[in-house]
Amino acid sequence: MRGLYEDRTLGPDALDRISDFMQFSLDLCRLDGRVVAERGDFRRNVSADFLRHVRSKEELRQVTGDRVLGEVRYNPDGTLDILGWARPQNDGPALRALTALRAWRLEAFRQRADLGVAEQLLEVDLDYTFNHWRDACFDLWEEIRGHHYYTRLLQLAALVEGAEWLEQKGDAARSRAFRAAADDISRCLDAHLDKDASFYRAFLSDLVQPSTIPDTRRLDIAVVLGVIHAARSGDRHGVLDPKVLSTLLRLERLFMSEYKINQDRAADWGPAMGRYCGDVYFSGGAYYFSTLGVAQFYYLLAESLARLPAIEISLELREMFAGMFDAIPGQAFNTPGGRRKLAEAALKRGEMFMATVRRYTPPTGELAEQFSRDDGVQTSAKNLAWSYAAFITAHAGRNAASRAIDNCR
Structure with a gap:
């Protein structure tokens, strides 16, 4: 929402939506599981064969104070979720x-x-x-x-x-x-x-x-997603960290070997990306948010390379870039021309992953959670909000990278 406001796709009403989100979130922080537990009727409308999935009174009584913030799920009406789940989750x-x-x-x-x-x-x-x-x-x-x-x-x-x-x-x-x-x-x-x-x-x-x-x-795409969501500058735990780049290269090689749709892909497509080795959720296939996340990573890398006043490419970074881009000039990238060429290579790499998403997006533009590792047919949850959000942020990253490259003189 903020990104769409900043690029003027949305007007001032976007700020109203952001404020609504913050008020709703603040209200969630004030919930108290003791109220739900003592009311005693939270199991009343649950079918007998599903009761084993419902949280106990004892567990709900402990959801008070700041423990509420570790809750993974809430109901659409702003009440506590009564189902058992993997808690706490502290990234939220x-x-x-x-x-x-x-x-x-x-x-x-x-x-x-x-x-x-x-x-x-x-x-x-x-x-x-x-x-x-x-x-x-x-x-x-x-x-x-x-x-x-x-x-x-x-x-x-x-x-x-x-x-x-x-x-x-x-x-x-x-x-x-x-x-x-x-x-x-x-x-x-x-x-x-x-x-x-x-x-x-x-x-x-x-x-x-x-x-x-x-x-x-x-070895998990979560590392790459963490880097783009944190949006850290510098060369530690950001897009210029050689170890992050190495992690991404390993993930690309993993999914190139595991997914049938990556075997015969066009030369200008990036590999469809999943979550981790051995994923069996639904088809265990490619995820739109993973593939778009990698596209966004390369756009952020392109922007960083274009904006830096000077870059001294270490041997480790050079090896990473050589594994990602077609050709790397021999000189150090401490000139605007050298930096621009490297940034353009990163932008092109991001475009390859966008091309893969385009290939497996139906004419309706709908984005599910996954697309099959075998034939690219959409699977898992339909119209996943995260998939659409990943497209919006990747697109914003592309625009920012293009502007930075244009200004790299």
Whole structure:
């Protein structure tokens, strides 16, 4: 919504929708599971054969205070979900804080009479992130309990950007505390490197519940999604991090070998991307948000390369770029011409993944959750909101990259 407002696809009513989202979210934070438990009628309309999936009174009584923010799901009417699920999931408050912070930077948004709602929500989400970043939780796929690269990177970004916001508001003490926590998270993220220091593992097992999941499962598109959602600048845990680039290359090779639709693809198509090795959800096939996420990654890379005043390409980065792009000139990319050529190569790479999405999108423009690894037919959830959102953000990234390249002189 913010992106569509910034590129003027939507008008001022987009800010109304963002404010509605923030008010709804703030109301969710005030829910109390004890009220649901003591009411005692939450099981009344549940069929007998489904009761085993309903949460107990004891569990619901514990959903109070900031524990509400670790809830994975809420009902459309703004009430607590009574079904058992993989809880807690701690990426949500960090993501929401980043959403609010990025909206808060818009001058028109800061002029709104209801700005206080956004600030209250920010306080709640940032405090939760600060207080719970050390906790094990479930991943964004709601499958594995542990410590996750995706969640930690979003928590890092939220605390860094939140510290800047607090400093502007004059709260120097909390700003320093948030920055110190962010430094600790950064060190924890470094622990996600595999033993050969060649890629970032998506998760580390919860020490309370040792994992028996094979190491191959740790190579996961969640790492790439975390990078684009956190949108960090610099060469650590961002698009210029050689280890992130290595992770992406490994994922591309994985899905090129696993998916039949990638075997005979056109030369100007990128490989359709899934989630991780061994995924069996529905067809275990390609995901629109994964493939679009990789397109957005390359657009962000193109923009970063075009905007940097100078680049000294390390041997490690050179090897990564050589594996991604057709040809790399021999000179160091510390001139505008060299930087532009490299940025254009990254943009072209992003276009290849967009071409794959175009190939497997029906004439109606509908985007499901997955498309089959065998024939590209849409599967899984229909009209998935995340698929459409991934297209919007990838398109915005493409526009930003194109503008940056045009200005790279």
